[in-house]
Amino acid sequence: MTTPIAPRPRSRRALLRAAILPAGLAASLVLAPLPAAVAAPSADALIAEVYGGGGNSGATLKNDFVELANKGGAAFGLDGWSLQYISGAPGPASQWGVTPLTGAIAPGGRYLVAEAAGAAGTVELPTPDATGSLALSGTSGTVALVRGVDPLTCKTAADCAADPRVRDLVGFGTAVVHEGSAAVAGASNTASVARKAGLPDTDDNAADLAAGAPTPTNSRGEVAEGSTPTTPTEPGAVRIHDIQGRTRLSDRTGKTVAGVPGVVTGVRAYGSKGFWIQDPNPDADPATSEGVFVYTGSANPTVKVGDAVLVTGKVTEYYPNYNGGSQSLTQLTNPAVTVVSSGNPLPAPVVVDTRNIPGTYSPAAGADGTINGVTLDPEKYTLDFYESLEGMLVEVRDVRVIQATDKYNELWVAADKQDQKSKRGGVLYESYAEPNVGRLMVQQQAPVSQRPFPVANVGDVLTGTTSGPLDYNQFGGYTLVAGTLGALQDNHLEREVTAPAGERELTVATYNVENLAATNPDAKFAELATGVVTHLRSPDIVALEEIQDNNGAKSDGTVDASQTVAKFIAAIKAAGGPAYDWRSIAPEDGKDGGEPGGNIRQVFLFNPQRVSFTDIPGGTATTAVDVAGTGSAASLTASPGRISPADAAWTNSRKPLIGQFSFRGKKVFVIANHFNSKGGDQGIDSRFQAPARSSEVQRTAQATVEQAFVAKLLAADKEAKVVSVGDFNDYQFSPALTALTKDGVLRDLVDELPEKEQYSYVYQGNSQVLDHILVSPEVGYAKYDVVHINAEFAQQASDHDPQLVRIRP
Numbered sequence: 001m002t003t004p005i006a007p008r009p010r011s012r013r014a015l016l017r018a019a020i021l022p023a024g025l026a027a028s029l030v031l032a033p034l035p036a037a038v039a040a041p042s043a044d045a046l047i048a049e050v051y052g053g054g055g056n057s058g059a060t061l062k063n064d065f066v067e068l069a070n071k072g073g074a075a076f077g078l079d080g081w082s083l084q085y086i087s088g089a090p091g092p093a094s095q096w097g098v099t100p101l102t103g104a105i106a107p108g109g110r111y112l113v114a115e116a117a118g119a120a121g122t123v124e125l126p127t128p129d130a131t132g133s134l135a136l137s138g139t140s141g142t143v144a145l146v147r148g149v150d151p152l153t154c155k156t157a158a159d160c161a162a163d164p165r166v167r168d169l170v171g172f173g174t175a176v177v178h179e180g181s182a183a184v185a186g187a188s189n190t191a192s193v194a195r196k197a198g199l200p201d202t203d204d205n206a207a208d209l210a211a212g213a214p215t216p217t218n219s220r221g222e223v224a225e226g227s228t229p230t231t232p233t234e235p236g237a238v239r240i241h242d243i244q245g246r247t248r249l250s251d252r253t254g255k256t257v258a259g260v261p262g263v264v265t266g267v268r269a270y271g272s273k274g275f276w277i278q279d280p281n282p283d284a285d286p287a288t289s290e291g292v293f294v295y296t297g298s299a300n301p302t303v304k305v306g307d308a309v310l311v312t313g314k315v316t317e318y319y320p321n322y323n324g325g326s327q328s329l330t331q332l333t334n335p336a337v338t339v340v341s342s343g344n345p346l347p348a349p350v351v352v353d354t355r356n357i358p359g360t361y362s363p364a365a366g367a368d369g370t371i372n373g374v375t376l377d378p379e380k381y382t383l384d385f386y387e388s389l390e391g392m393l394v395e396v397r398d399v400r401v402i403q404a405t406d407k408y409n410e411l412w413v414a415a416d417k418q419d420q421k422s423k424r425g426g427v428l429y430e431s432y433a434e435p436n437v438g439r440l441m442v443q444q445q446a447p448v449s450q451r452p453f454p455v456a457n458v459g460d461v462l463t464g465t466t467s468g469p470l471d472y473n474q475f476g477g478y479t480l481v482a483g484t485l486g487a488l489q490d491n492h493l494e495r496e497v498t499a500p501a502g503e504r505e506l507t508v509a510t511y512n513v514e515n516l517a518a519t520n521p522d523a524k525f526a527e528l529a530t531g532v533v534t535h536l537r538s539p540d541i542v543a544l545e546e547i548q549d550n551n552g553a554k555s556d557g558t559v560d561a562s563q564t565v566a567k568f569i570a571a572i573k574a575a576g577g578p579a580y581d582w583r584s585i586a587p588e589d590g591k592d593g594g595e596p597g598g599n600i601r602q603v604f605l606f607n608p609q610r611v612s613f614t615d616i617p618g619g620t621a622t623t624a625v626d627v628a629g630t631g632s633a634a635s636l637t638a639s640p641g642r643i644s645p646a647d648a649a650w651t652n653s654r655k656p657l658i659g660q661f662s663f664r665g666k667k668v669f670v671i672a673n674h675f676n677s678k679g680g681d682q683g684i685d686s687r688f689q690a691p692a693r694s695s696e697v698q699r700t701a702q703a704t705v706e707q708a709f710v711a712k713l714l715a716a717d718k719e720a721k722v723v724s725v726g727d728f729n730d731y732q733f734s735p736a737l738t739a740l741t742k743d744g745v746l747r748d749l750v751d752e753l754p755e756k757e758q759y760s761y762v763y764q765g766n767s768q769v770l771d772h773i774l775v776s777p778e779v780g781y782a783k784y785d786v787v788h789i790n791a792e793f794a795q796q797a798s799d800h801d802p803q804l805v806r807i808r809p
Contacts, residue, residue, distance in 0.1 A: 042201035044072030045105055046168040050143050051214045052136030053189035055118015060190070061224060062121035064136040065128070065216045066113045066143055070105035071199055077104045081167075082149045083113050083132065088140030088175040088183075096144075096151040099132025105219070109237035112218040126222035126255060138189045140173025171205050180204025186211025197233040215258070222255035223312065229336035232259035232310040240279045240391075241288035243315055243330065248372045248387055248687070250330050252315040260332065263344050264307040265291065265393050266469045266483050270447045274331070275301045276391055276469035276481075277309060280347045287376040287384075290347070291391030291469060293331040303339060305483065306346065310338040320474035325682030325691060327383075328372075329472045330390065349393035349467045357416045357437050358382050362689045370687040382437040383685060386470065386478040394480055395467035401460040402426045402439065402765045404794040409453040410476065412765030413462060414438050423756040424493060424792060425459025426767035430755075431733055435684040439765035441476030442466060445483050454488040458762065458792035462486035476764060477685035495789040497535050501806050505783075506611065506663045508670060509539035510725035510771060511802035515595055516544075517552030518563040522571075527797035529571035535789045536804055538577045541661060542605040543672035544568075545654075545727045547584070548598040555597030559586040565603055572605075580605040583613055583640045583659055588621045593652045593676065602657040602672035602726065604640065614639050614660040614667075621645065625658055627709075627716045634717035636660050636669070643671070643709050649701035652676075656706055656726075666721065666809035669713065671706065673726030675699045675736065683764070699730050703740035710745045714776060721809050722746065722776035727800060732758065732769045746774040749784035749805060760801045762791045773805045781808050 048069035053059045066083055070076045078101040086096045105111040114128035116135040136143070144160065145167040146152060154160040157177050160169055171178025172187045184193045184205045192214040195201070200208045215230050217223050221238025236259030243250050243257065262277030278291040294301075294311055295318070303309060313332030320326045350356075361382045366373045371383065378388040396415045402425070403412035416438025419427040427436045444453055445468060454462070468482040501507045513528050532542060550563040561584065569580050584603040594600035606613055618638035619625060625641025627634060639660040644650065654674040661668045676698045682691035706724070713720050724746055730736040732750050741748055750758050750769050759767035775782050783806040790796045 042071055042168070042199070045070050045076040045145060046195070046199065046201050047143060047145055047170045048110065048199060049192050049194035049215065050136070050170050050172060050187070051192035051216070052141060052187065053138035053191070054116070055121045056138050056189040057120055058189045059118065059121045060123050060226075061125060061214055061216070062123065063117045063125050064115035064134065065125055065214075066115065067216055068105055068111040068113070068145065069195070069199055070107060070109055070111075073107050075104040075106055078102060078111070080148065082146050084144045084146050084152055085134045085136055086142050086152075086155070086177065088137060088142065088173055090155045090176065094155065097134045098149055098151055099130065099134055100149050101130050103129060106237055108235065109219055110217045110221070112216055123224050123226045125216050126218045126224055127220070129219045137173070139187050140175050140183075142169065142171040142175045142177040144169045168201070170209065172209075178205045180206060182206040184209040184211070217258050220252060220255070221257040221260070222252065223258045225254070225256060225314075229256060229312040229334060231336045232312045232338050235259045235261045235310060236312075239283075240277065240290050240292050241283045241285065243292060244289040244390065246285065246287040246375050248327060248376075249317055250315050253317050254315065256312065256314045257332070258312045259310045260312070261308070261310055262292075263346060264303045264305050264309060265346050266445050266481060267301050267303065267305060268445050268481065269300045273297065273300060275303050277311060278347050278392055286378050287388050289388055289390045289392055291389070291393065293329060293391055293469070293471065294335050294337070295331045295333045296335065297333075303337060304342060306344050307342050308340045308344050310340060312336045320472065324474065324680075325686035325688045326474050327387070327472060327477070327685065327687045347393055349395035350389055351395050351397065352389075352415045352440070353396065354416045354418055354438070356385070358385055359437060361435050361437055361684075365689045371689050372687055389470045390472060391469055393467060394470045395465055396440065396462075396480065397465055399462050399466065399486070400425055401456045401458055401462065402767070403762045404457045404792060405453065405455045406794070409448050410441055410443050411454070411456050412439055412441050412476070413466070414765070415440050421756065422759060422767045423754070424788060425491070426759065426762060426792065427765065428756065428759060429731070429766035429768040432690070436766055441473075441479040441765070443479055443481050444485060445481055454485065455794045456488055457493045457794055459491045459493045461489040461491065463489050477683065493792060495535060495793070496787050498537055498785045498787050498804050499783075500537055504664070505806040505808055506541070506668065507537070507539040507804055507806050508541045508543070508723050508725060508773070509536050509802055509804040510543045510545070510672070510727070510773060511536075512545040512674070512727045512771065512798055512800035513547065514798040514800070515546050515548055515552070515598060515600065516564060516568065517548035517598065518550045518567050519552045524797065525567055525571035526575065528568065529575040529577065531789050531797055531802060532572050533575040533577035535787050536802055538607065539804055540607050540610045540663070541670055542580070543670065543725045544603045544605065545672070545674040546594065546600045547603045548595070548600050553595050553597040555590070557589055559589050559599045561586065561599070561601065561603070569605065578607040578609060581608050581613065582606070585619050585621055585640055585642055585657060587655070591652065592654045594654070600654065600674070602654060602674055604657070604659050604670065604672060606661065610663070612662045614662055616660065627713050630716045632717065634713065634720060644705050647705050649698060649705045653698065653702065663809050668809055669720060669722045671722070671724040671726075673706070673724060673728055675702050675727070675729045677729050696730060696735055699728070699734070699736040700739050703736040707740050707742050707745055710776065711743065714745055719778045720776060721779050721807070723779065723805065723807070724774040725772070725803070727770060728772050729770055732772070737772070740774065744777060746776055749773050749775065749782055750786070752784060753786070757786065760786050760791065760803060761799065767791075771800055771803055773803050775805070775807065779807050782806070
């Protein structure tokens with residue numbers, strides 16, 4: 001049973017966020033004031049951009065538009081206001097057209113008014129905040145922001161300037177009605193007129209505005225899709241927490257947002273290239289992240305950590321493994337970036353530890369079966385807590401390594417010290433309901449060519465501070481991409497050696513040798529052989545899994561594995577072990593799963609000086625072994641033989657290999673297993689909760705078939721000594737192992753180990769059981785040992801630890 005965990009104190013994320021902003025940093029991110037054109041800028045609402053070429057010949061945008069802006073510190077209400085337009089040279093019959101407005105312009109925000117559409121153009125405006133039907137000229141006209149909805153009557157610049165209802169006015173082209181010395185020139189079917197940087201308003205249209213590519217932006221900070229993002233010159237209305245929102249999916253997905261401000265907190269110039277930005281001015285909502293990843297595609301990022309930037313980019317949700325059920329990563333793509341300043345201090349990282357990691361792993365799924373749309377509750381659920389920090393700087397301190405450094409330069413640490421600890425420093429996976437909440441993968445931002453990554457084993461410690469943005473990937477879920485790595489404290493984990501066996505004890509071992517082929521380097525054979533001879537003490541019988549055919553993954557019809565086995569036996573002998581003999585049955589080409597072309601199978605090695613193999617002819621890849629005789633005369637119909645190879649349970653999977661042995665005159669039946677893999681299962685961090693474990697259906701069927709065969713053997717001889725070993729690819733608490741041990745025909749010896757020693761494999765930071773040894777009731781005495789020599793080490797001969805049992809038949 002899992003040791004009960006006392007309720008842990010929960011720190012509010014709002015308090016953490018309060019510590020995010022170092023003194024003076026907010027000011028450092030605010031854009032340096034741009035010089036005013038002539039006079040002080042307007043205090044609040046004004047016309048920011050006018051475009052009348054929508055839908056005209058050569059235009060990209062389908063609609064005319066007018067964009068308003070609010071330079072004030074409070075919302076500017078628009079109820080009862082209107083946008084009005086008159087031609088460039090109004091005559092006696094000319095009238096102002098009116099588009100009524102509603103709502104408000106947020107402080108520092110924009111407000112987009114869509115007007116008439118033309119026949120040309122291919123790009124829609126971003127969702128407008130108001131819609132009218134005014135047909136603006138592409139080259140000359142006047143637009144006014146007016147208090148009230150009654151049409152203006154003025155038709156000269158002087159008269160309009162004298163009308164108190166006119167809040168702002170822009171004349172463009174050769175318009176008679178304009179502010180200042182002249183209308184702003186340059187408007188066309190492909191060019192709008194827009195206020196210059198800083199939104200100056202000196203009542204001189206020619207000085208305050210200039211022509212350029214249209215950049216319609218709505219109140220949500222979204223810009224037109226399909227257009228080339230323009231380099232931002234000032235912060236837009238959208239902040240990172242607006243993009244991230246209170247659920248896993250941004251409500252701005254698919255929209256391009258303009259001028260998002262942030263400080264660069266990390267840069268990755270390899271793999272998935274890009275950089276992270278974080279807003280040093282957080283909101284008060286603990287559910288909304290203040291960080292986001294900016295994906296630069298194949299281009300190396302040109303920014304540096306500490307740069308204050310403005311980013312215009314498209315909001316996307318990237319699923320690292322959509323079909324596998326992964327969660328998504330919110331990011332900005334196709335970015336246009338402006339560096340405002342450099343050398344800024346970074347926001348303080350959120351310290352992730354026992355005090356704030358919730359003890360409950362996942363919320364319940366919504367109606368769609370996913371947690372995508374469920375409002376985040378970061379104080380209650382682990383996955384919500386990590387999602388609320390996505391893209392933000394996080395920090396762990398003095399953390400224990402719970403999965404060794406792999407070939408991709410990644411390791412796992414335990415951020416929560418209350419996760420169930422294994423005997424040797426890992427964390428134990430003890431049930432589907434307890435996936436261990438503090439597991440975090442650690443990568444680094446710099447490639448190893450620039451900075452070596454620590455080579456750590458389970459139980460080592462990263463001392464001091466490890467910090468960086470919190471990312472998400474398909475292989476580890478939430479991942480700390482370190483800009484700062486703690487120092488490695490080597491705790492000198494040692495490889496185990498099993499206890500010596502007595503003269504009258506039969507030793508049976510199982511070892512998944514991870515796609516061993518004759519074409520593998522001699523060093524791999526030597527390392528595996530050392531495991532057999534030194535650490536397992538040369539067992540009497542060794543069941544091997546993942547022995548490949550002679551040419552390994554080459555797919556040419558070869559199924560014979562004699563060269564692979566002979567090379568392994570020679571390596572064992574060279575390491576000081578016995579001259580093993582062997583038995584196996586070659587599979588049909590391509591019918592047993594595993595690496596394509598490899599034709600993996602199980603193999604029995606046995607020491608003929610200690611044990612004899614009972615050869616009974618008739619065993620083939622497709623022939624089902626049966627039981628003949630009763631009582632002490634009971635035997636197999638084929639040895640070696642395969643259990644029900646034609647049963648649908650074994651489709652594209654390894655069939656159990658059974659052999660009949662004799663030890664000191666006693667009959668022993670050994671079954672070598674390699675059940676189907678977990679490939680296709682949804683991860684424990686999946687957006688689907690509870691995650692689907694589709695592969696366990698087949699394993700449960702396989703277990704049912706084998707259990708029935710063992711039951712038949714025991715019915716023929718109730719005293720039959722059966723040892724079932726191998727890589728079952730499932731946990732001691734799984735439906736498959738429940739099916740295999742049904743009616744007590746077999747007992748799983750892993751359950752007889754101390755709880756903290758129950759594991760043979762480490763995956764995503766969880767020390768777990770995939771390999772088993774089970775025995776029939778009449779075996780009785782059984783001393784079982786998982787010999788930890790691989791799974792916890794950066795240097796591995798295999799990804800599985802071997803196991804051994806000592807019995808006295």
